[in-house]
Amino acid sequence: MPTSYDIPEVLDRREGPHGEVVLRRHGELLQIIANGCFLMDTSDGRSERLLVDAALGALDGRVAPDLLIGGLGVGFSLAHAAAQPRWGRIAVVERERAIVEWHLDGPLGGISGDALADPRTEILKIDLVGYVNETSDTYDALCLDIDNGPDWTVTEDNHGLYSPAGLASCARVLRPGGVLAVWSAQPSPEFEGSLWNAGFQQVRTEEIPVARGVPDVVHLAVRPG
Template structure:
């Protein structure tokens, strides 16, 4: 990863060079969100690692990104090869790995990123994370939608709006960041996902651990070819991407 230069909008706070340093902390409608940095401030040339914490729960950081990239790659691979310029909705901007991956792939057409936290959007547009995603955000195919994902799918997404939904807003269906996120994995939430997809479209959902119950919920919601792809991690159970298809 290329070292990220300092950003004058977010001055470097005092603190140990190798310990976590809080760059921004905000209270929003869904609770507290925090951007932290580890390393990269001691002049050694090492790249810093940025972390996003929500309500005291670690969400993600910039140390790896394999599973976030798989989220995009697996969705694209699951689409019919003859489908040209498919539209993708990325649920959750996070640290930007999924957005960058989607922009790197020329086959994608419209790329919508739905993010509910204004702070996260700011960290990419004017803050330190812009060094990672600035070029992707400048791509004419990409647009950020500042909205709650569940509300967007239920109320704003027209039927058949997207060929793929790539969702990463929690640590998984069984480990939500806020209680309101449960609605995404409920029968009504999955029905909204199903409706938003084109025929033959793909739903991809990131999770920190497998969830057989969620796989069954997908089948109950009418999805077909439900499966999971694993991403090995250093310790513990693998990350997974739950994949499901809307019938043609």
């Protein structure tokens, strides 16, 4: 018979413009569920940290590079970036107001509190797809963690981000020699091909071992100088 520990506790449930988002507690873990799809939890964070580290390592010693993070999530990527003094501006795009509020005034603030107080950090409450299409800002690195990968998106409209037009928009917000890093729950050779076809260079995939199943991965690509 299940115990109270086995049953996730719903801390908050919101209906937003892109569907339902839920914050749950399961034992010691906090979990974000989007439209009934498990998105992420606070169990580890290795892959989110590698996402940021891989982007920084690919910038070849660039001084105070500016970073754009697509997706606030549970805050691991932001917290890790803000803990590294080498980054310049750190902008995070998050379209779900509920997720932002769970960090500002809720239980996820335990992960992101110091990062949100960092003067380099800015939260942009906007849809990432629209932002990369319209902004005049440019960055040295763009780290995408808004889906379970290019082949497994949270909402249908996110598919466009991984299309030729979407990748062209990602390249547009990157400065010459800038790095695109995309987290995925599984490798995607097809997406590697899409990156090459979009004009990116030095395309490669780094694996992150997990306890069970196929590895998580980070797809990396560089905008030509």
